Amino acid sequence: MTRTIVASATREVVIGFDQPFCVIGERINPTGRKKLAAEMIEGNFDTVIKDALEQVAAGATMLDVNAGVTAVNPNETEPPLLVQTLEIVQNLVDVPLSIDSSVTAAIEAALKVAKGRPLINSVTGEEEKLEAILPLCKKYDVPVVAISNDETGISMDPDVRFAVAKKIVERAADYGIKPHDIVVDPLVMPIGALGSAGLQVFALLRRLREELKVNTTCGLSNISFGLPHRHGINAGFIPMVIGAGMTSAIMNPCRPQEMEAVRAANVLNGTDQNCGTWIMTYRDYKSAEGGPAAVSPASAASAGRRGGRAARAGAAARME
C-alpha cells in the first residue's frame, strides 16, 4: 500500500488510497493576489496568519506555503521571504506544510528550517528541475509533487503525461527515492476548453495508481475555469477524482461546498470510519434548500419510502 508520510513538528499525516482525502490549502500564495503580495513585501503577515488559521479551521489537512511575490531577482529575495513565511505558519498551526516555489534556493532554505516532514511543491520532467530538486528530496528525506510536464510543455495526450510521470518516478529511483515519496500531478485542463478533460484525468489517475502505484494531487479548481458556478463543478469533480484514485488536492478549504464533497467522498470511499467525521460535521445541519421541505409531509413520506427500501436491504443482509 502506497503511503506518503508528511509531518509537522508533532503531527504525522499519511497520504494514501486507504486514507481520508488530503486537502492541501492553497490560500497562502501571493500569485495573482496583489494585496497579499504587497503585504508580504512590506513584512506584513496578517493575511498569511488569517489564511493559515481559517484554512485549518475549515478542515485543511496540510497547508501550501508560497512566497513568490515578485519576478525581479527571486533567487535573492524569495529564499528569506519563504523562510519567514514558513516559520510564521509552522509556529502558528500544527499541520504539515507544502513548500511551494519555483526557486530551488528558496526550497532548500525552507527545507533547512522546516519542522517535521514537509512536501516539496514541485518538480517537473524538465532535466534542469529534476537535477535541482531530486537531490534535495534525497538529502532532506522529503516527498515531492511531480508535475507531468517537461521541456516540451504540457501535452494534450494523456499517454505522454503518463510517460513524463513515469520518467520522474524512474529518475527519482536513481537517487534512491521511492515511488511512495512521489505525489504525481497529472495536470487538469479546464473542462470548458477541453470536453474530454475529465475522462482524461480519470483514466490517468487509474493508471498512476495501478501501474506506478503513486499518490496523486492536482490544482483542483483548474477544472472549472471559465464556467459559471465553479463551486458546483468543483464539488462534482472531487468525488469523481477520489473515485478514480486521487489522494490529495491543492484547493481552497474555505469553500463549504467543496469541503462537503470531500467529506461525502471520504464516507463513500470507506475512509471516514463509521462516518464519524460526517456525522460530527453535519449532525445539526439545516440545509438552505431543505429547511422548510425537510419537515413537509411529502418529504417525511419520501424519507419513509427510502427507509422501506433500505430496511428491506438491511433485513436481507441480516438473514445471510
Add this chain to the structure above:
Amino acid sequence: MTRTIVASATREVVIGFDQPFCVIGERINPTGRKKLAAEMIEGNFDTVIKDALEQVAAGATMLDVNAGVTAVNPNETEPPLLVQTLEIVQNLVDVPLSIDSSVTAAIEAALKVAKGRPLINSVTGEEEKLEAILPLCKKYDVPVVAISNDETGISMDPDVRFAVAKKIVERAADYGIKPHDIVVDPLVMPIGALGSAGLQVFALLRRLREELKVNTTCGLSNISFGLPHRHGINAGFIPMVIGAGMTSAIMNPCRPQEMEAVRAANVLNGTDQNCGTWIMTYRDYKSAEGGPAAVSPASAASAGRRGGRAARAGAAARME
C-alpha cells in the same frame, strides 16, 4: 456501444455510457406516502399530476409510475389503478415512463396502454419473476430493470450480486432479449450500516459495464439512509457512480443539490456537449455561500490565480 432506448409517444431517450445520466423521477409512488395512497384510492390524482409536472420541470429524464396503494388483493385492484395513473401521466408530460409494480398483471395492463417504449421496473433473479416478466419484455419489446437479488435475498457479497445479474442477462437471452434491454440494479446498501457499500457498488458497476456491457440504475438515496444531511451524501455519491459507469438512477429530481451533482458529473463525464446544459442552468447562479465572497478582493484574486494556472495549461495546449 450499449444503448437502451426508451420513448414516450413522441420523444426517444437513449440510456448509455456516452449519454447524459438518465434521471428517473421517483415521486409518483404511494409506498410510504399515506396521503398519496389515500388520494389515489379515492381517485384523486392531484398529487400525481403535481409530482409529474414538478419532476419534469426539475429535469427528470423519465418518470417512474407506481400505484401500489395496498397489500389487500393487489392482483385485482392494482392493474386498473396503475393503468389510470399511467394514462394521466402520459397525457400530461412527454417523457418516457417506467412501469413500476410487483404485480405482473398490473405491469401487463400498463404495457397494453403505454405509448412509446416504457421501461419495466422490475424483474429479479427469482425464478417466478423471471418466468413472469421476461415474456412480457419480449412480447411488448421493452427494456427491463433487473434487480440483483434472488430467492435467497440480497447477498452482501458483490460477487453473488454480479452472478445474479449475469443469470438474468443469460435468461433474458434465452427469450431473445438483448443485454442492451436489461438495466441492472446492483443494489445499493446504506453506507451508514456498511462502510464498504460504496466501494462494493463502484466495483460492481465497472464489472457490469465491462463484462456484461449493460446499463445500470439504482435507488439512489438508499446510500445515505440513517445519516444526517442526506442530500450531501447523495450529491457526492452521484458523481462517483457516474464515474464508475452507472447510467441512470431512480431518484428525486426536485432536490437541487442532487440535480446539480448530476449536471456537474455530465459535464465532467463529457456528456454535456460544450457544457451547454450547465451554462444554461447556472449562468446567472448566485451561490448562497459565495454571494458576498464572490466579489471580495481575496476571492477575485483567487480566481485570477486559478486563471493563471489554467491559462498556462491552455497556452501549452495551443502550442502542440
